[in-house]
Amino acid sequence: MAAVTQVLRSEWTKIKSVRSTVWTLGIAVVVTVGLGVLICILVSNDFDSMSVRDRLTFDATNVSFAGMGLGQLAMIVFGVLVVSNEYSTGMIRTSLAAVPQRVTFLFCKLLVATLLVFVVGMATSFVTFFAGQAVLGDHRAHLGDPGVLRAVIGGGLYMTLIALFSMAVAAMLRSPMLSLGILMPFFFLISNILGNVSATRKVGRYLPDQAGQKVMQVVAPADNDVPYGPWGGLGIMIAWVAVALICGFVLLKKRDA
Structure with a gap:
């Protein structure tokens, strides 16, 4: 135990x-928050010009996470x-x-990196x-509204899992350039x-990012035909991360440094 503590x-x-x-x-924090606020301002100004259908399916919580796409870029690099x-x-x-x-x-x-990302995320x-x-x-939506707290917590979990998945891929490939060269185009x-x-589309919905982002939705889109819910999507993302981690550990154990 002492050795683990030292490591x-x-x-x-x-x-x-x-x-x-x-x-x-x-950068992940600034981009996610800044872009999210900017998108919310634009949406608020254009809300009255939206169609009735868009107003009925308006997801105020998910809109605030519009910057998550670029924020995850920084998490991948980290x-x-x-x-x-x-x-x-x-x-x-x-x-x-x-x-x-x-x-x-x-x-x-x-463990150390994941805990840090979890707190930041x-x-x-x-x-x-x-x-x-x-x-x-x-x-606006309120934290006490149905599904909102789950979506907000899910946003932090999503950022954590993206970073952990990137760590696992890097452990397999060992090269920062190769890892980023695969992860960036992939996501x-x-x-x-x-x-x-x-x-x-039916294949894409099972990719880690698309499945994981489902947990940040409170209002389902009008044309939603995804066969899983928010936690199901997060579960699919966790499965991707678990497989990548297993591969990373196995390869590290078998290969030379």
Whole structure:
């Protein structure tokens, strides 16, 4: 237990001493909150010009999370940097020499980073919600409304899972450039294409980001035909993360540093 505690302290020191990881989390907060407020302002100004159908399905809570798409970009970068920085600098050999138990090493690294992202993600989600609702005025939602608290908590969980998934991919690929080169197109190009093309929409809805974002919805879209609910979508995302983590641990244990 003492050894695990020391590894946890070491991993915490690594994270807070690397400026790029700290700045990346800060950018995630600023982008998510700032863009969310901006979108809420625009929606509030244009609300009266919306169609009756759009007004009836208006999701004030989900609108405040409009900046989450870009915010997750910073979370992906953070997750990749946390794991792959040591590979790019060659420090991974020193780390594994100090902690020969590779499973313990990776577990402690992921645990510290995940707890940090969880705190930041939850704080960001609540701040984003309250800031967005403040500018929506009469169209705002309240935290006590049905499904709203679940959506806000889900926003924090979504950010945490995105970062953890990125850490797992980085553990498999070991290269920051390769990891980002796969994750960025996957989330910002492939996922959008599969989710918006009618022929592949049924496949796209089971991708981690599209499934996970369901938990932030309070009002279902009018054309909603997704066969799972908010927690079901989060469960699908968790399954993706679990598979990636298992692969990351297995590969770390089998490969040379």
